[in-house]
Amino acid sequence: MRPFRGSMLSEDSIARALEVGSLIAGSVEEVRDRIRVTTRLVDGVSGADFQREDFELPAGAELELSDSLAQEVSRFLRERLGEEVRVRERRLATSSTDAWSLVERAERLRKDALELANDDPAAAFEALQRADSIARAAEAADPDWVDPVVLRARISYERARPGAVAPGAFSFV
Numbered sequence: 001m002r003p004f005r006g007s008m009l010s011e012d013s014i015a016r017a018l019e020v021g022s023l024i025a026g027s028v029e030e031v032r033d034r035i036r037v038t039t040r041l042v043d044g045v046s047g048a049d050f051q052r053e054d055f056e057l058p059a060g061a062e063l064e065l066s067d068s069l070a071q072e073v074s075r076f077l078r079e080r081l082g083e084e085v086r087v088r089e090r091r092l093a094t095s096s097t098d099a100w101s102l103v104e105r106a107e108r109l110r111k112d113a114l115e116l117a118n119d120d121p122a123a124a125f126e127a128l129q130r131a132d133s134i135a136r137a138a139e140a141a142d143p144d145w146v147d148p149v150v151l152r153a154r155i156s157y158e159r160a161r162p163g164a165v166a167p168g169a170f171s172f173v
Contacts, residue, residue, distance in 0.1 A: 004017070010047050011023055011025065011042045011044075011047040012042075012043075012044060012045060012046060012047030013047075015042070015043075015044030015045070015047075016044070020044050021043075021044045021045075022041055022042060022043060022044050022050075022081075022084070023041070023042040023044060024039065024040070024041060024042075024077065025039075025040045025042050026038055026039045026040060026073075030059060031056070033058065033059050033060075034056045034057065034058055034059055035056070035057050035058075035059050035065060036054060036055070036056050037054070037055045037056075037057070037069055037072075037073070038052065038053075038054050038055075039052070039053050039054075039055070039073050039076055039077075040052045041077075041080055041081075051076075051080045053076045055069065055072045055073070057069060057072075087104075090103070090147055093145060093146075093147060094142045094145040094147070095142070096141045096142040096145070098138075098141045098142075099138045099139075099141035099142035099145055099148065100138075102134050102135070102137050102138035102141060102148070103135065103138045103147050103148055103151060105134050106131040106132070106134040106135040106138065106148075106151055106155075107131075107151060109127050109128075109130055109131035109134065110127075110128065110131045110151070110154065110155055110158065112127055113125070113127035113128045113131065113158070114158065125159065128155050128158055128159050131151075131155050132152055132155045132156070135148045135151045135152045135155065136148070136152065138151075139152070
């Protein structure tokens with residue numbers, strides 16, 4: 001990255017020159033008695049930020065600041081990049097774009113349902129029902145791909161465990 005520091009090139013141009021899919025960009029600024037560090041993950045194709053996080057730490061004590069910052073940024077990157085690697089691995093496991101897209105939609109619905117569970121169990125249960133239907137369609141789109149089957153099992157578990165989002169029978173059809 002050193003040759004590009006201070007460059008007027010766009011981030012997507014830098015990513016192409018480095019032949020990478022993502023860039024890590026950031027800035028540091030002093031705000032009163034604190035230091036604000038902004039870390040961004042940038043899509044190498046579009047140049048758009050797809051994840052951003054700000055950290056604020058007390059100014060002074062540079063060594064402690066450096067250690068705290070390294071821990072916060074590495075946690076942020078591990079979480080986001082780990083998720084990105086899992087998505088790409090899952091995408092490569094199927095030759096069906098439709099199946100992959102359906103699994104992504106079903107997974108999003110499953111996560112939404114879990115967020116709704118405490119406030120609106122009935123809506124959460126309905127979201128899990130829809131997620132299962134979409135995962136079933138993904139399973140039909142690529143019968144050799146195991147991810148839709150695993151996702152349906154996870155959805156089934158969420159619906160059946162004690163204290164789950166709503167009572168009700170689950171169909172494995």
